[in-house]
Amino acid sequence: MSQQFKLMREKRFLPFFCTQFLGALNDNVFKTALITMAVFHTADLTTLNGTAVATLLPGIFILPFFLFSATAGQIADKYEKSQLIRLVKIFEVVLMLIAALGFLLHVFWLLVLALLMMGMHSTLFGPVKYAYLPQHLTEPELVGGNGMVEMGTFIAILLGQIIGAGLGMHEGGELGTGLSIVSLALLGYFASKQIPSSPAAEPSLKINWNPITETGRNIAFIWKSQQIWLAIIGVSWFWFYGATLLAQFPVFAKDVLHGDESIFILLLAIFSVGVGVGSLLCEKLSKGIVEIGLVPIGAMGMMAFGVDLYTVSASGIVDWRLLADIGLIGFFGGVYIVPLYALIQSRAQKTHQSRVIAANNILNALFMVISAVFAMVIFKLGLNIPQLFLITALMNALVIIYLCLRQPEYFNRMRSWRL
Secondary structure (H helix, E strand, O other), X not given: OOXXXXXOOOOOOHHHHHHHHHHHHHHHHHHHHHHHHHHHOHHHHOOOOXXXXXHHHHHHHHHHHHXXXXXXXXXXXXXXXXXXXXXXXXXXXXXXXXXXXXXXXXXXXXXXXXXXXHHHHHHHHHHHHHHHHHHXXXXXXXXXXXXXXXXXXXXXXXXHHHHXXXXXXXXXXXXXXXXXXXXXXXXXXXXXXXXXXXXXXXXXXOOOOOHHHHHHHHHHHHHHOHHHHHHHHHHHHHHHHHHHHHHHHHHHHHHHOOOOHHHHHHHHHHHHHHHHHHHHHHHHHHOOOOOOOHHHHHHHHHHHHHHHHHHHHXXXXXXXXXXXXXXXXXXXXXXXXXXXXXXXXXXXXXXXXXXXXXXXXXXXXXXXXXXXXXXXXXXXXXXXHHHHHHHHHXXXXXXXXXXXXXXXXXXXXXXXXXX
């Protein structure tokens, strides 16, 4: 049996995996149900325009990543992690009770508050999540463990969006949505109770509560280690690419492929499964080490199949080639991202692992926001969605060149791996 699947039978990994999976699932059930209701049943919730609400809500969720990631990283380094995770899950239960009340009473501001606080919940959980793994996994296990986590995250996103959209589209789905999100939060808390103790990395740390100055310190700290800085830039690029594709999938399915929501769900499912398969395969491809030679290969795969997606999109037909392109972009995305996460975890200074992850989360959020602005600029120039996909895919070449010029180890390891 593969080492990463053996981890699923061990207490040091399984409760943590279930906790993070349920958290990601609940995030997406709640967000998607709220956005769906806001778009399709706008009058029941708010007087705002449905399109404006759909644009505004994701921004509200991501705002805490900018404001509080640096503080969250300090907290995760200072305190024992399993207890922190349980406190975060209790916070989630309270938030979902508030959200359920907002759904039942049709109080939009209460739902927006819950969404903002769920962003805070994810901000707090992120540094703990990725700093937990190197404390409980050996270096040869890190790639497989990260592969399992990335696979679980994307499957949770997929399931959460499908369930959330179904609940949001259903007339009178407020009760079902409220029960679902509270139940998932409770399940996540009960799973977290089995997570083993994870000693504090730096108990004597004095927390700087000023998020602006601490964010500056975090960025300055990772800049000192160019290997980690480049890995974080590489991770952030993946989220730029992924956010660009996923944000356009609904309109791409409707206006380019002339389909309905079932085509959108199909594209999302194939992409998510592709990322999951690529993430899981990284352990076998890495052969027991953190193999960063896979990173350029993953980037080249995302570029090649992104270009082909543009080519095949011209027909406006959903065929096997288009679906294969979507799946293979996801597959090579998984091959690309997992070694980068493992590299960050294995090379980061042990006393600063959570703060390094916090800096990573800040830059990830920044790149996702930039991806939205980038798409708006492309459309303002009169280009269409397939052309946006083409330009984004070709930008992978710049990423490969940047990484290999700044850190020749990426190219050297790729050449050694191929041989």
